[in-house]
Amino acid sequence: MLSRVADSLYWLGRYVERAENLARMVEVSRQEALESFNRRKQSDVWRAVIYATLVGDELKEEQEKALEADPAYYIALSPLNPTSIAACIASARENARAVRDQLSEEMWLELNAIHLFLSSEKAHDRYRNNPESLFRQIIRFSIIFQGLSQSTIRHDEGWQFSRLGRYVERADKTSRMLDTLTFSEDAPSSAELLAVLRSCSAFTAYRAQYRNDVSLRNVAAFLFFSPDFPRSIRFSFSRIDTALLKISGTRPGDFSNEAERLAGRALARVNFTPIDQLLENGLHEEIDAVQEQLNEIGQSIFEQYVLLPSEIRRAIRTEGLQSGRLQQQQQQKTK
Amino acid sequence: MELKVYHRTEYRYSAPAKDSVNEVKLTPRDSKSQKCSSSIVSVIPAARPKPYLDLYGNRSHHIELPESHDRFVVEARIRIHTAPGLRVEDYPYGVEMSGLKVLSGREDCHPFLQSSPYIDVNPGIWREAVDMMSESSDVFQTCYAIMEHIFKEYDYKPGATAVTTHANEVIKRKVGVCQDFAHAMVALCRSLNIPARYVSGYFFDSTRDHRLRGSEATHAWVEVFVEGYGWIGLDPTNNKVVDDTYIVLAVGRDYTDVSPVSGSYFGGGTSTLIVHVAVRRVDVPLAVL
Amino acid sequence: MFQDYQTDGFFDEMFPKEGGPAFPHYRQVEEVIGGFTREKFLEKRAQTESAFLEQGVTFTVYGENNQGTERIFPFDLIPRVIPADEWQVIEDGLTQRIIALNLFLNDIYHDAKIIKDGVIPEDVVKTAAHYSPLMEGFEVPRDIYMHICGSDLIRDDQGKYLVLEDNGRCPSGASYVLENREAMKRAFPKLYQSLGVRPVANYPSLLRKTLEHLSPRQTGVPVAVLLTPGIYNSAYFEHSFLARAMGIEIVEGRDLIASDGYVYMRTTSGLVQVDVIYRRIDDDFIDPLAFRKDSLLGVPGIMDAYLKGNVVLANAVGTGVADDKVTYAYVPDMIKYYLDQDPILENVPTYLAWREKDRQHILGNLKELVVKSANESGGYGMLMGPTSSKKEREEFAAKIKANPRDFVAQPVVSLSRHPTVCGEGIEGRHVDLRPYVLYGEDIEIIPGGLTRVALNKGSLVVNSSQGGGSKDTWVL
Incomplete structure (x- = not known):
């Protein structure tokens, strides 16, 4: 298939997933901030989610002010924020528009509807009157969209690319949420642990496995290693690996290009590392490693499937790379 | 049946050619068996084809290319309705061979009883023809027998003969393609005093497995004259009485008179000829209920 | 549906100028569509339009904020029929x-x-x-x-x-x-x-x-x-x-x-x-x-x-x-x-502004002519003489004098009309026809083509960018 089409589907998957994750995080943080008995300061509550959502560039003064004034609004809808949820959805729609013939009509209609809604006054009204329902609507959209993708289009190469985008994004967001627990020298409070679980929609699933025993060790183990919870890092890596192998037609356990090798290695690492080892290495350092792996995988997917073969790439470079879509690259760590 | 024909003839010259004068016969004549609704002859390099009727009533064009050129393309596009062929029970049996003598006095039959550039009416061929007619003294039955004989006994083999192969050689070697078979049949018929003319045209292979011969190029067959009926087409290459799958372009004494494109030019070095013919049936509109 | 239909003296695709039943090739259309009540017919139309929207048979109109809105190309349910x-x-x-x-x-x-x-x-x-x-x-x-x-x-x-x-x-x-x-x-x-x-x-x-x-x-x-x-x-x-x-x-x-x-x-x-x-x-x-x-x-x-x-x-x-x-x-x-043939389909008579004699004729008769820019399409750069203002005509006259090569003029040909659903009832609207010709080994023309309708009353401009719609074209 066309490289551009593959690229657009990959980013469509990422942006929809990102919008959903952001909506979850904002909603959880918003709830948490409401709890006045919480010992954390409002700004601390938001620090985590802000870290997980913003690109590395320094904020301009007006952006800083807007963020200060109403963090949830800034992350969700603010026109000053180029990486807001609304902006993610708009980017998803742009990518979808370019490959509309690859989507089912229903998928397009859902995406178009949420985009039109988020870019209208109605969304701002809704935020003022009933913010919870706004975030629920965004999350519900993503779930419906993924469900439609599952059941209304062919599970062909293009479909695998959008899946790839979704799970790369998901692993990134889950690991970032987990990382917020390492910000402080103090052990995280159970409220903080619960907030992270909720942000990953993992609360119910977690409880089924660990009862009410909420500890950093258990939360990290669950979000890192759960083989069957669909938002765990391990689960995401396993789907990334499968999607890559399906795209090239390589058999499981083997690899035919750099992206597959990296994904296979990352999967093996989460499959076979015990939690104690992980904590010993340092949770934050392990998360850093995951982020590093995701960046490498993303880059090698781009090089394998989107960029031109090297000899032509060189020729193009001298003229400056004119082709290729300018995508919002995943944010680098700024700590 | 409604048929469409696309016929492209392209000459490429290794050196520039000039003062090219050509005669093309690519426009079907109207008759009781066919009616041409549209016919366009176009030429590259640009030249206006001038229409005229030749000696035998064929619709011909004269094309002149005085300037230097390295290729010459003639395209014909034809759209035509053909009438259903004769039913077997209507075949014109019942005309005696003995009545043939008077025909040589008729102006429309006379040229088609003589020798011509590719056809030699001689005693050797007459003997062959007499052998084929068996006991019959019926004109149409005799013609049919000759057609059948050629179809069965001759070897259809593209490349075995040239465009200039004479009927005598074909009858001797019993090998060739449609042009040769038609020449042979014309010669055999004429030797028995049956007026026979050479026909060039197209035919549409409507068989499911496309087993008929000659549909991918211009085709050639024969028309014989049967008193009281007129000219009737017989195709020795496919052993068929001509029906609505055939389109008549031109008729003549032999290939010389009906060659689709003929002409001369100066210079040109070696020339390469590429011919492409496509005959297609126009989809029948659904009948109004 | 067709009882009150008037041809208003125009050449009509469906009905003879002098009145009476539809032309023979339109009889069945008259029977079937004429048999609908207005409500039923409008309901059918609503169904068709929503199907177009659902299937995304749309073109996009961009407004401010680059927010694309998708519109359907207006479609009329009364088919245009062309006999064989x-x-x-x-x-x-x-x-x-x-x-x-x-x-x-x-x-x-x-x-x-x-x-x-x-x-x-x-x-x-x-x-x-x-x-x-x-x-x-x-x-x-x-x-x-x-x-x-x-x-x-x-x-x-x-x-x-x-x-x-x-x-x-x-x-x-x-x-x-x-x-x-x-x-x-x-x-x-x-x-x-x-x-x-x-x-x-x-x-x-x-x-x-x-x-x-x-x-x-x-x-x-x-x-x-x-x-x-x-x-x-x-x-x-x-x-x-x-x-x-x-x-x-x-x-x-x-x-x-x-x-x-x-x-x-x-x-x-x-x-x-x-x-x-x-x-x-x-x-x-x-x-x-x-x-x-x-x-x-x-x-x-x-x-x-x-x-x-x-x-x-x-x-x-x-x-x-x-x-x-x-x-x-x-x-x-x-x-x-x-080809040494006469054209089977004729042109509309055309005056060329770059010819001295034609230009004088054009400038002298702007009010009766349609002036077109030679290289524009889609109905842009046009002057419709009879409906133009004096100012528009003066502007065009100046443009024509400045760039005669760029302008041609034609007499107003009153396009044929076709019964079309308009608001409450059926009225005659002007139509044209765009058949598509494919030139490959064969020259193929799809039977039919796009019949474009000028939906505004009296309008002769059928372009979609200027208030045109379309009809299905039925070749028998």
Whole structure:
């Protein structure tokens, strides 16, 4: 298939997933901030989610002010924020528009509807009157969209690319949420642990496995290693690996290009590392490693499937790379 | 049946050619068996084809290319309705061979009883023809027998003969393609005093497995004259009485008179000829209920 | 539904001027549609419109904030019916015309005999905005320049078909023909079936065949692609529709790369050589190295590959010179010159402002004429004399004097009318017809085409950008 089409589907998957994750995080943080008995300061509550959502560039003064004034609004809808949820959805729609013939009509209609809604006054009204329902609507959209993708289009190469985008994004967001627990020298409070679980929609699933025993060790183990919870890092890596192998037609356990090798290695690492080892290495350092792996995988997917073969790439470079879509690259760590 | 024909003839010259004068016969004549609704002859390099009727009533064009050129393309596009062929029970049996003598006095039959550039009416061929007619003294039955004989006994083999192969050689070697078979049949018929003319045209292979011969190029067959009926087409290459799958372009004494494109030019070095013919049936509109 | 219908003295497609029942080929349409109550009919229309929206048969209108809104192309449910004998004339006429236009293009880019013989002045050809000197001496594959042509036909007050213009660059609208047909089959299945309407559904496969016929590589399955300016183009729906229906890739300029005289597309399994490009981008934008430097839509180096014969562009570059409105006036002469035939379909009489005598006539009669800019399409740059203001006429007079080559004028031909659903009832609206001609090994004309309707009362402008709608066209 066309490289551009593959690229657009990959980013469509990422942006929809990102919008959903952001909506979850904002909603959880918003709830948490409401709890006045919480010992954390409002700004601390938001620090985590802000870290997980913003690109590395320094904020301009007006952006800083807007963020200060109403963090949830800034992350969700603010026109000053180029990486807001609304902006993610708009980017998803742009990518979808370019490959509309690859989507089912229903998928397009859902995406178009949420985009039109988020870019209208109605969304701002809704935020003022009933913010919870706004975030629920965004999350519900993503779930419906993924469900439609599952059941209304062919599970062909293009479909695998959008899946790839979704799970790369998901692993990134889950690991970032987990990382917020390492910000402080103090052990995280159970409220903080619960907030992270909720942000990953993992609360119910977690409880089924660990009862009410909420500890950093258990939360990290669950979000890192759960083989069957669909938002765990391990689960995401396993789907990334499968999607890559399906795209090239390589058999499981083997690899035919750099992206597959990296994904296979990352999967093996989460499959076979015990939690104690992980904590010993340092949770934050392990998360850093995951982020590093995701960046490498993303880059090698781009090089394998989107960029031109090297000899032509060189020729193009001298003229400056004119082709290729300018995508919002995943944010680098700024700590 | 409604048929469409696309016929492209392209000459490429290794050196520039000039003062090219050509005669093309690519426009079907109207008759009781066919009616041409549209016919366009176009030429590259640009030249206006001038229409005229030749000696035998064929619709011909004269094309002149005085300037230097390295290729010459003639395209014909034809759209035509053909009438259903004769039913077997209507075949014109019942005309005696003995009545043939008077025909040589008729102006429309006379040229088609003589020798011509590719056809030699001689005693050797007459003997062959007499052998084929068996006991019959019926004109149409005799013609049919000759057609059948050629179809069965001759070897259809593209490349075995040239465009200039004479009927005598074909009858001797019993090998060739449609042009040769038609020449042979014309010669055999004429030797028995049956007026026979050479026909060039197209035919549409409507068989499911496309087993008929000659549909991918211009085709050639024969028309014989049967008193009281007129000219009737017989195709020795496919052993068929001509029906609505055939389109008549031109008729003549032999290939010389009906060659689709003929002409001369100066210079040109070696020339390469590429011919492409496509005959297609126009989809029948659904009948109004 | 038809009781109160008035032809108002116009030539009407369905009813005789003098009144009485519909023409024989419209009898069944009259019976079936006439049998509906207004409510029932409007309900049917609502169903059809919502189906169009759902299926995304839309064009996009961009407003502020770059928020695309999708609109449907207004569609009228009363079909236009063309009997077989009329259609045969149209087919023969358009076939003759496209052959002559192709010979003309071949001629002017080679020996230019038609100019040397004084049939068409050199100025007309060489000053045409779309004349392309790069094409001089280039032998286009299969000698075909205009592979896809959409000529606009109108009927005068006697019902005679006339050619209004030829669209020989990137004619659009074919997808609507197919979608309109699907809608009509759903809305009136029995009527459609009983009339024996000729199908149009094979257009995409004929188009693909036409494209593949041109392939420079004759081994294997040729790789054909549709090149679109991108998703912001108002015809993007059509591009993606046709690409999907043909089963070929829809590509943007950045998906293609020209290297060493070949064109490749960038795919997930590497570079794939492209043989034929059905381009929906105008000449000017197709290659920044050869034409407009600022074009971001095209592919640098694509012209080089084209002129080396390694890739084919359909339509060829430089065909615009044949659909120039001044050249148009000479098409009947071309048919005579190249084919020695009389035109089967006539032109609308045309005055050329660059001819002294014609210009005086135009300037003296602006109020009675339609003035058109020679190189514009889509109904832009036009003056409708009878409905124009004095100021508009003065502006045009000045423009004509300044640039006589750029203007032609025609008498107002009162287009035929067709019963059309308007507001509450059925009224006559002016229509034209755009059949699509495919010139490959065969010359194919899809039976029917796009009947465009000027939905505004009395309007003669049928372009979609100016309040036009469409109808399905049924050829019997």
